[in-house]
Amino acid sequence: MEGYTDTQWLEDSFVVVEKTRSGVSRARVDEVAQRVGLTDKEMARVLTISERTLHRLQPDARLDGNSSERLILLEGLIRHGLDVFDGRADVLARWLRGPLPELRRQAPVALLDTTTGFGMVHTVLGRIEHGIYS
Numbered sequence: 001m002e003g004y005t006d007t008q009w010l011e012d013s014f015v016v017v018e019k020t021r022s023g024v025s026r027a028r029v030d031e032v033a034q035r036v037g038l039t040d041k042e043m044a045r046v047l048t049i050s051e052r053t054l055h056r057l058q059p060d061a062r063l064d065g066n067s068s069e070r071l072i073l074l075e076g077l078i079r080h081g082l083d084v085f086d087g088r089a090d091v092l093a094r095w096l097r098g099p100l101p102e103l104r105r106q107a108p109v110a111l112l113d114t115t116t117g118f119g120m121v122h123t124v125l126g127r128i129e130h131g132i133y134s
Contacts, residue, residue, distance in 0.1 A: 016069070022062070022068075025060060026057040026058060026062075028071060029047070029071060030059075032071060032075055032078065036078055037089075040054055046109075048066060048113060077121060077125075084125050095108065096108045096109045100124060108121040
């Protein structure tokens with residue numbers, strides 16, 4: 001990201017670590033999902049938990065560290081996508097579900113069950129952002 005200093009990146013990274021360790025609330029899952037219309041099935045896949053486990057969690061329950069970190073990564077990806085698509089959540093939602101040649105004809109959302117997949121999707125968004133999308 002342009003203008004993003006190493007100090008800002010490091011500070012933001014510590015915030016992610018702290019949030020991950022304290023756990024993110026189950027209610028936050030629904031808030032994030034609603035931003036781009038992700039289903040419970042898609043969210044469970046991203047969080048690497050079963051859909052049944054997701055449904056059983058009370059809104060004030062805390063996700064474990066792994067799921068919390070993935071939710072935080074998803075929030076960052078959504079922010080990046082909204083920046084790229086000029087705040088158009090509907091466009092981002094469609095883009096997340098459409099197969100892309102750069103991702104071996106997989107939809108971006110299908111790769112979000114791994115941290116490497118998050119990086120790959122961010123890379124494609126960065127290419128679009130900088131006009132080198134092909």
